[in-house]
Amino acid sequence: MNFSQNQDKCEWFAIFTKPRSEKKVYERMQQHEIHAFLPVVKTVRQWSDRKKTLELPLIPSYIFVYMEEKDLYKTLPIQGTVSVLKHLGKPARIRPVEIENLRILSSNSESHEVSNCINVTAGDDVEVINGPFMGLIATCIKEGSNHRVVVKIDSLGSCFNVNIPLSFLRKLEKKEFIKA
CATH class of the missing domain: 2.30.30.30 (SH3 type barrels.)
Incomplete structure (x- = not known):
């Protein structure tokens, strides 16, 4: 993780991803040294022949990043990333x-x-x-x-x-x- 950024200016932002690609995007962000957080929960899914415990995103299609607002552009080229969640035309702070x-x-x-x-x-x-x-x-x-x-x-x-x-x-x- 890249902590060389000025931690005083860092904030949490939500990144919108393609459906069912949150884990891959999260891994790619870690490879790019982006401080990211993907909340997941364990859930049991049952099929006709078996049960399986899966880790699924708590909020589908969202990953959270901790960085300066000016650096959010670094998340957009990552495969599977769609956009930054915005509120009133500006990146929404979490x-x-x-x-x-x-x-x-x-x-x-x-x-x-x-x-x-x-x-x-x-x-x-x-x-x-x-x-x-x-x-x-x-x-x-x-x-x-x-x-x-x-x-x-x-x-x-x-x-x-x-x-x-x-x-x-x-x-x-x-x-x-x-x-x-």
Whole structure:
């Protein structure tokens, strides 16, 4: 990885790839010494004659790069890369807390059942303080008798539902969430 860049000016950006070529693009970026991140999750696929555990991208067709905005052009010639995700005509910056949430989700994608309840309501921002998702910043939702947290990646307009025991959660004050 090329860390000779000025780390103070580096930010996270999303690179859009051709469908089902995220892993190859990720490998090519590493060969070009580009600091890239591809969040993957393990999933079991079943065919009529067998089951197989696969690693699939958490967000299909996206890879995240950590670099200066002026260097994003270096990603475009890499085979399988389509474009840089843009917002209002400029490269969309991905917040570090969103990258950290993706890291936590991809490191352990198991579902967790609800146990004890804490005093959170739908729409409250929470932090996971225990278990494999510790450190995750999310929004709590309620559906019927189930409680879940939704991990939002606002920069991409994506969200993920994760079942986590509410006893593993701590309610965040609005000012705490904004700082993250």
